[in-house]
Amino acid sequence: MQVKGKIHSIQSLGTVDGPGVRFVVFFQGCHLRCKCCHNPDTWELNAGTEITAGEIIEKVKKYVDYFGKDGGITISGGEPLLQCRFATEIFRLCHKNGINTCLDTSGSILNDSVKELLDLTDRVLLDVKYVTNSLYKENVGCSIDTPLKFLDYLNQKAIKTTIRQVIIPTINDKVEDVLALKNLLAHYSCVDKIELLPFRKICQVKYDQLKIDFPFKDIPEATTETIDKLNEYLK
Secondary structure, X not given: OOOXXXXXXXXXXXXXXXXXXXXXXXXXXXXXXXXXXXXXXXXXXXXXXXXXXXXXXXXXXXXXXXXXXXXXXXXXXXXXXXXXHHHHHHHHHHHHOOOOEEEEEOOOOOOHHHHHHHOOOOEEEEEOOOOOHHHHHHHOOOOOHHHHHHHHHHHHOOOEXXXXXXXXXOOOOOXXXXXXXXXXXXXXXXXXXXXXXXXXXXXXXXXXXXXXXXXXXXXXXXXXXXXXXXXXXXX
């Protein structure tokens, strides 16, 4: 019996979701409600398109020639860990076909099923959205201990990890915020890259279409200059 799951969309030749050129599968469903979320249309688990893991692999195989030595597949969301069995089967088939695997996640679930998935994961893109518990609880809906526990496991298993943080003006865009992030991650040997992503509001149209409020609609977008300056402190 083929393993099925719900996806939101596919990007065949992505360049910002992990190393190299990647086939990106956006899973449907997310249990968090991050106030900066760019994809509220992925929240509802029962929406989206049903597809089998085998069908995903047949699509991926058409683009293998573009991947080079660094590229492969990335599963993103939504939150892929909500459909862990589906994600695991995709990665199992990828490894069977020599395709590099990357998981883009909030790190909000860690159980035996997730650990099985991580055994098949070549790299994790992990969101560490803020550096304080109060900001996490206010703007994400969980404790900062949740992603840090996930990161502890990645470190234990020596899984290559890229940390991502969206820089949001007035909330986490100061030098001391980035230095706190750098300090927080200093003892994790699995982390070989930190990416600072600029807060953008192109998602406003999605919130309008769904007739829901975008909590950060009044916050200005992050500038390229701010991101460049903060990146200097990560070196």
